[in-house]
Amino acid sequence: MVENEERIQFEMIAAVEKYISQKEIQDYLSRFIEQKAEGRFPFGKLAVSHYCAFGGEHKDIYKAAAAVELVILSLDIFDDLQDQDNDLMLWSQIALPVSMNLATGLLTLGIQLLCDTAFAIEKKMNALAFINSLVTNAVSGQHKDITNAVRSEAEYIQTTKEKSGSLLAMACLVGTALVTAEHHAAVRQYGEHVGIAAQIHNDIVDITRRDRKNDILHKKRTLPALFFLQKNERIKKYYEGTLEQHQILADKHAIVDEIKKSGVIEYAQVVARIHLYQAANLIQAMDISSEVKTKLFVSLDIPQNMAGSRN
Numbered sequence: 001m002v003e004n005e006e007r008i009q010f011e012m013i014a015a016v017e018k019y020i021s022q023k024e025i026q027d028y029l030s031r032f033i034e035q036k037a038e039g040r041f042p043f044g045k046l047a048v049s050h051y052c053a054f055g056g057e058h059k060d061i062y063k064a065a066a067a068v069e070l071v072i073l074s075l076d077i078f079d080d081l082q083d084q085d086n087d088l089m090l091w092s093q094i095a096l097p098v099s100m101n102l103a104t105g106l107l108t109l110g111i112q113l114l115c116d117t118a119f120a121i122e123k124k125m126n127a128l129a130f131i132n133s134l135v136t137n138a139v140s141g142q143h144k145d146i147t148n149a150v151r152s153e154a155e156y157i158q159t160t161k162e163k164s165g166s167l168l169a170m171a172c173l174v175g176t177a178l179v180t181a182e183h184h185a186a187v188r189q190y191g192e193h194v195g196i197a198a199q200i201h202n203d204i205v206d207i208t209r210r211d212r213k214n215d216i217l218h219k220k221r222t223l224p225a226l227f228f229l230q231k232n233e234r235i236k237k238y239y240e241g242t243l244e245q246h247q248i249l250a251d252k253h254a255i256v257d258e259i260k261k262s263g264v265i266e267y268a269q270v271v272a273r274i275h276l277y278q279a280a281n282l283i284q285a286m287d288i289s290s291e292v293k294t295k296l297f298v299s300l301d302i303p304q305n306m307a308g309s310r311n
Contacts, residue, residue: 004041004065005040005041008044009066011062011066011113012066012070013033014066015063015066015067015070015109016030016033016109020105025102029102029105032077035090036073041069043065043167043171044171045065045299046299047064047068047171047172047175048062048065049175049295049296049299050174050176050296050299051176051178052175053296054176054292056175058119060118060119063114063116064117064127064174064175066113068114070107070113071106071111074107075135077089077091078103081103083218085213085218111128114127114128123177123179126181127173127177130170130173130177131170134169134173135166135167135170137166138162138167140162141163144162150221150226151221152226153223153226156222160196160199160200161196163199164196164198165192165193165195168194169188169192170191171191172187172188173187173191186282186283186285189282190278190279190300194275194276196275197275200223200224200269203215203225203268204268206220207224207228207259208259208260208265210252214252216228216235216255216259217248217249217252219238219239224267224268227262227264227267231262232255232258235255276302280297280304283296283297284307284308
């Protein structure tokens with residue numbers, strides 16, 4: 001897997017050097033990619049693992065995986081600029097117009113790189129169609145997120161499906177579409193479920209942070225936050241605007257301790273596990289060999305014994 005990460009990063013940097021002529025832009029994007037490498041390129045690796053699981057063998061899959069990661073990096077940058085809560089990243093430390101322009105360049109660079117791979121044109125068109133449609137879905141989910149439109153668990157799940165679920169499904173589908181015209185519906189469905197579960201786990205981490213990135217401080221309506229709002233009248237008032245952030249910030253450690261004792265974490269973990277069960281059952285129902293199923297379970301980090309559960 002380390003080899004996959006290194007090859008994906010190599011292709012990302014190579015694309016910057018090939019398609020971008022301005023040295024300053026090259027330098028910025030290369031540094032962005034180096035920071036992105038700390039996350040180990042999970043979306044690109046999903047594209048590779050799905051391509052290989054369904055029988056693909058062409059080395060250009062690493063370029064396609066790099067294309068996926070360039071698109072994801074672009075969206076990550078836009079997300080951080082919108083949320084204004086990640087000062088550690090280089091793109092949050094430079095001028096906003098510059099970061100936005102560079103993020104736009106990464107998005108188009110990813111599309112260009114995929115277009116220039118050696119795969120058959122119809123396979124590339126299918127992969128590009130999935131990128132376009134699922135990134136559009138993610139934009140819809142992001143809009144609901146940044147406008148704080150979520151008010152219920154059902155709305156949270158739908159928004160997370162559109163945002164995180166769509167992007168994880170996109171990575172899986174790019175790898176799948178480049179090797180076969182089959183299984184696309186199932187791959188999308190289980191990818192969405194895995195994406196929802198992954199986002200819930202991220203939200204659990206973010207609601208228990210003891211720094212300024214804690215989701216409660218930013219009034220985010222994640223699944224654990226929505227559940228906690230039902231249990232804590234003071235936090236509910238903060239979300240409604242009758243308490244100021246400094247009043248909450250002063251008690252942040254006590255609030256995190258209360259969150260951990262409230263059952264919020266356990267509840268969110270159960271919901272995430274249900275979505276992993278649903279993903280496992282979708283894979284198990286596919287008309288593919290047991291060997292391919294095992295590869296999919298491994299690539300998605302789903303225990304194979306989850307399949308068959310009715311939970």
